[in-house]
Amino acid sequence: MTAPDIETVVVGAGLVGLAAARALALAGHDVLVLERHAAIGQETSSRSSEVIHAGLYYPPGSLRAKFCVEGRRLLYEFARETGVPVARCGKLLVATAAADCARLDALAANARACGVKDLASLTAAEARALEPELSCAAAVLSPSTGVIDSHALLVALEGHLRAEDGNVVLNHAVEEIGIGSDGTFELSIASGTQAPARLTARNLVLAAGLGATRLGTRIPYRPGYRVPQVYPARGHYYALASKAPFRHLVYPMPDSGWLGIHLTLDIAGRAKFGPDLEWQDGEPSYVFDEQDGARRAAFEAEIRRYWPGLPGGALHPAYVGVRPKIYKAGEPVADFAIHGASHHGVDRLVALYGIESPGLTSSLAIGAHVAGML
Structure with a gap:
């Protein structure tokens, strides 16, 4: 068995991707984050209300409720420890x-x-x-509702990741995902006008937000599993x-x-x-x-x-x-979808879909959960 190029790849450098990468690095993983844009947090993460939600709206027992309540606590602690501007205004x-x-x-x-x-x-x-x-x-x-500087939060998460020897590579878009005979993930990565590069990883986290379905459908799953549509x-x-x-x-x-x-x-x-x-x-x-x-x-x-x-x-x-x-107009609101091997049958793959509000509030809790899954 040939050793993979990197232990763990996270696709997507938004708040949730960076939070997951940080949690994995703190747990001892060698982590690389691949981001298709020229800067971190360029999609959902940088264009929100920047609210730290208390957890009022979500069905009891849902992932939204669980991660919002726990994430709120973690986020206030993280902001206090790192100096990220935050205001518990109510x-x-x-x-x-x-x-x-x-x-x-x-x-x-x-x-x-x-x-x-x-x-x-x-x-x-x-x-x-x-x-x-x-x-x-x-x-x-x-x-306990508040607001936070989401841009400073992104920078702080990236800083923590790099302090643990993790890395973020910008302007690198994952185009194809294969799985080798030994279960290693094989990624084809595009960067500008260069020929696509190949990278192998033992673990893979898809935190691609708006691009999650496009990437998710590139992977061969067990029969019967369907990738959620964004x-x-x-x-x-x-x-x-x-x-x-x-x-x-x-x-x-x-x-x-x-x-x-x-x-x-x-x-x-x-x-x-x-x-x-x-x-x-x-x-x-x-x-x-x-x-x-x-x-x-x-x-x-x-x-x-x-x-x-x-x-x-x-x-x-x-x-x-x-x-x-991950639901259409007129359909019931869907819970966060955080799919591991028990869902899709692929070992060492965690794929996240529909991480919208309260995604910012939940980010650190989701990151810890993803790290636990791997």
């Missing part, structure tokens, strides 16, 4: 009409069943005492031109798998609103489409349900994020 989940109060109570009960123990139910007057500009019928305060969904974000009169994040009631047009604050206290939900066909686009003013008007209408004092013309385009969902 969030108000609001019922903007009396008809929504029962759903608000149900969400609070769901969160407690997931292990979120610090929620406080507020009357409209109590919520306005915290945020005088807020309009609502009732609210739930989540004090369905890209765009979300636009608007920023506020002036300082926001809020200290907490504000979220309306969710609509199925969409959390609504929410107000978030970055580390500097600047406000942004979004994302909306726009399903994509084919290659996703990051171009901000205002739809001749229709999108801005829709945002303003949604925001004024909980902030009626939003000034006219105060929103300006910020950015577009694309989430790698």
